[in-house]
Amino acid sequence: MKKIMIVFLIVCAACQKQEKADLVVVNATLYTVDDNFAVAEAFAVKDGKIVAVGSTDEIQKNYATLKTVDAEGKAVYPGFIDAHCHFLGLGLSEQKVNLRGTKSYDEVLQRLVAFQKEKNLSYITGRGWDQNDWEIKEFPTKEKLDEIFPETPVAITRVDGHALLANQAAIDLAGVTVNTKFSGGDILQNDGKLTGIFIDRPMRSIGAKIPAPNEKEITNALKDAEKICFDLGLTTVNDAGLAKESIELIDTLHKTGALKMRVYAMISANEQNLDYYLQKGISKTDRLNVRSFKMYGDGALGSRGAAMREEYSDKAGHFGALVNTVDFLQNSAKRIADSEFQMNTHAIGDSANHIMLQTYKEVLKGKKDRRWKIEHAQIVSQEDFELFDDIIPSIQPTHATSDMYWAEDRVGAERIKGGYAFKDLLNKYGKVALGTDFPVERVSPFLTFYAAVARKDLNNYPENGYQMENALSREETLKGMTIWAAYSNFEEHEKGSIEVGKFADFIILDQDIMKIEIDKVPNTKVLETFVNGEKVN
Ligand SMILES: [Zn+2]
Numbered sequence: 001m002k003k004i005m006i007v008f009l010i011v012c013a014a015c016q017k018q019e020k021a022d023l024v025v026v027n028a029t030l031y032t033v034d035d036n037f038a039v040a041e042a043f044a045v046k047d048g049k050i051v052a053v054g055s056t057d058e059i060q061k062n063y064a065t066l067k068t069v070d071a072e073g074k075a076v077y078p079g080f081i082d083a084h085c086h087f088l089g090l091g092l093s094e095q096k097v098n099l100r101g102t103k104s105y106d107e108v109l110q111r112l113v114a115f116q117k118e119k120n121l122s123y124i125t126g127r128g129w130d131q132n133d134w135e136i137k138e139f140p141t142k143e144k145l146d147e148i149f150p151e152t153p154v155a156i157t158r159v160d161g162h163a164l165l166a167n168q169a170a171i172d173l174a175g176v177t178v179n180t181k182f183s184g185g186d187i188l189q190n191d192g193k194l195t196g197i198f199i200d201r202p203m204r205s206i207g208a209k210i211p212a213p214n215e216k217e218i219t220n221a222l223k224d225a226e227k228i229c230f231d232l233g234l235t236t237v238n239d240a241g242l243a244k245e246s247i248e249l250i251d252t253l254h255k256t257g258a259l260k261m262r263v264y265a266m267i268s269a270n271e272q273n274l275d276y277y278l279q280k281g282i283s284k285t286d287r288l289n290v291r292s293f294k295m296y297g298d299g300a301l302g303s304r305g306a307a308m309r310e311e312y313s314d315k316a317g318h319f320g321a322l323v324n325t326v327d328f329l330q331n332s333a334k335r336i337a338d339s340e341f342q343m344n345t346h347a348i349g350d351s352a353n354h355i356m357l358q359t360y361k362e363v364l365k366g367k368k369d370r371r372w373k374i375e376h377a378q379i380v381s382q383e384d385f386e387l388f389d390d391i392i393p394s395i396q397p398t399h400a401t402s403d404m405y406w407a408e409d410r411v412g413a414e415r416i417k418g419g420y421a422f423k424d425l426l427n428k429y430g431k432v433a434l435g436t437d438f439p440v441e442r443v444s445p446f447l448t449f450y451a452a453v454a455r456k457d458l459n460n461y462p463e464n465g466y467q468m469e470n471a472l473s474r475e476e477t478l479k480g481m482t483i484w485a486a487y488s489n490f491e492e493h494e495k496g497s498i499e500v501g502k503f504a505d506f507i508i509l510d511q512d513i514m515k516i517e518i519d520k521v522p523n524t525k526v527l528e529t530f531v532n533g534e535k536v537n
Contacts, residue, residue: 021046021063023504023533026056028071029512033078033482033497037475045504048286048532053498069528075512077478078497079235079505079531080445081485084375084394084435087237087263088246090228091221092213093439095119097126099156103133105140108156109148116152119220123211124149126156129165139188142167142196155206163199166206171196174205218249219258226261230537232444233526235505236262236495238435238485240344240375241294243268244276254287260531262287262505264489266294266344269332282340286503286532289489292342294375295332296323298352301378301403301410306349309381313412320349330359337363337370342490344373344394350381350415357387364390373433373488377425378403379411380418385428392488393425394433397451397472398441404457404466416467422452423470432472433488434480445481446513446524452477454518474514504533 021044030040032053042059044052052059097115102108108129116124131137145154145167153170157163166174171194178194180187185200198206213221229237242250242265253259265288267273274293282291298320299305304312307320322329329345336343343360347353353374360372373392378399380388400420408416418424426432436448450456452472455465465471472480486496495503510525529537 018062018064019044019046019051021051021065023067023069024059024063024065025069025071025076025506026059027073028076028508029073030071030076030498031078031478031514032499033479034499040498043498043504045533048504048534050498050500050502050504053500069508071508074527075509075514076498077233077507077509077513078482078495079507079529080233080481081236081238081264081489081496082229082234082435082438082443082445083238083433083480083485083488084240084396085237085438085443086241086440087225087229087239087261088218088221088242090439090443091223091225092218094224094228095121095125095213095217095221097124097156098128099126100128100130100159101133102129104135105131105144108140109144112145112154112156113148116149121217122152123170124152124154124156125210126154127161128159129156130159139163139195139197140165141190142171142194145196153209155210157203163197164203164206165196166198167196170206170209173209176202176205180205215249218246219253222250222253222259222261226259227537228443229261230529230531231526232446233507233509233529234261234443234445235507235529235531236264236485236489236491238264238266238489240266240346240437241268242266244273247288247290251285251288254285260287260534260536262495262503262531263289264292264491265290266292269293269295269336269343274332274335278335278339278341289491291340291490292344293332293336295329295343295345297329297345297347297356298322298349301348301407304410306379306410307351307355308349308379308411308415309351309354310415312410313415314409319351322352322355326355329356330363333359333363337367342371342373344375346375348376348378350379350384350418353377353380354384357384357391360391361387371488371490376437378419379415380421380425381415382418385418385421385424388425388428390429392429392431392433393422394435394488395420395422395425396435396437396441397422397448397455397477398436400455400466401451401457402441404455404462420467421470422472426472426476431484431487432476432480433485434477435485444522446522448481449474449477449513450518450521452480453521458522460519478514503531505531 023045026042044063154167188197298307483496508528
């Protein structure tokens with residue numbers, strides 16, 4: 001009896017000192033990404049926030065909890081932030097059937113049936129079939145499609161985007177018959193009947209009748225995108241260009257609990273949105289931050305749409321172009337500068353970068369801590385790097401390894417030195433915000449990490465890395481995907497590191513990307529993803 005009493009007293013003394021936590025994580029290799037880049041072992045979570053970080057012993061001694069996650073020595077990181085992506089765009093692309101790699105028309109039909117069973121769409125679209133991959137290398141005809149989908153319109157595009165197969169329901173909706181006149185391209189016929197194949201220009205008559213996604217479809221798209229992102233360890237996404245309706249829908253879905261991903265919304269900067277949001281002002285919840293505009297400067301380098309100061313090296317007399325007038329860019333910048341909003345401008349060519357950096361400097365004169373960003377900052381003139389002293393470079397390392405095969409053809413040996421110059425940009429501003437631009441690139445943050453550090457593609461090319469003077473260290477890369485990205489969102493006090501007071505957004509990985517051989521990083525698996533202390537994958 002006496003012995004039991006003693007044990008009871010000891011236990012009781014312990015429980016008096018212990019605070020309650022909702023969750024503790026122990027035995028981790030915990031990269032806190034705090035100011036000292038400290039590595040700890042354990043932390044405690046209460047009400048969605050981190051309340052203590054320390055050794056496993058300390059945390060277990062000080063916190064009582066019903067839920068303990070034993071990381072068994074595995075690496076734990078702050079949840080990753082993608083500083084430039086198209087989250088809704090990813091989800092919407094998931095609402096189209098992927099027909100790449102199909103080996104026969106029958107396989108195309110099978111994929112359509114399986115897809116529709118899952119999605120139940122009112123209009124089925126898809127892309128990626130290529131009859132040259134099939135045994136019968138001829139354009140398919142629509143009969144089987146009409147049998148399977150007599151009422152639901154179907155329009156599926158060939159891999160090159162220059163031909164599509166439509167069923168009768170889609171053709172009826174477009175009002176096309178055997179007698180329809182067209183110029184350019186072709187509408188194929190067989191024995192006086194439409195085969196369903198449209199080539200080039202006439203494809204537009206089908207395309208014009210594909211309805212914009214409704215609210216339910218957008219909701220499904222957001223949830224599909226969320227699942228993909230949580231499985232890859234992303235806990236905040238910066239969506240680079242959202243419509244007002246999408247932003248409002250995301251807010252509603254957050255409030256009902258249907259969507260848990262934290263979203264940093266960049267508002268598409270058209271006249272209408274500028275008028276509306278500049279009047280409304282910035283707004284923020286724990287999961288949705290609406291305080292920035294996404295502006296388009298120029299096009300892309302691959303298609304020679306990026307605006308260059310001198311002609312393209314592989315196309316004489318061609319300079320690319322801005323996609324907005326300088327007037328609109330400057331006036332919008334002035335209006336945004338007079339508000340609390342951040343301005344984020346897509347600038348790829350050295351001319352677009354030059355114009356936007358100059359514009360930013362001009363309108364922000366004397367204004368402190370505005371954290372305006374250049375998105376991509378891909379080709380920058382040597383003399384313009386200076387201007388990044390108080391403008392944040394928001395960059396996507398996988399663009400470097402996707403473009404490296406032809407980028408120098410476009411701009412030549414001299415200008416490419418200021419291309420994908422991540423380290424030079426980091427040295428100027430002191431931070432970089434890292435992202436992917438998915439679904440243009442793949443979603444995985446581990447590919448970002450690998451591209452930033454190794455600057456190689458997944459086939460180990462080039463062997464010694466591409467323009468390695470601009471590689472980032474692992475620590476810089478990790479910061480760019482966490483705390484610096486949070487900073488670029490004005491959120492460094494609430495996320496981006498595992499520190500007391502911050503949201504419990506964290507991930508457990510199967511391998512330690514700070515230590516393993518760099519070539520192994522792309523295959524890293526996320527074992528568990530937590531947002532606000534809640535497991536979400
Ligand atoms: Zn983008």
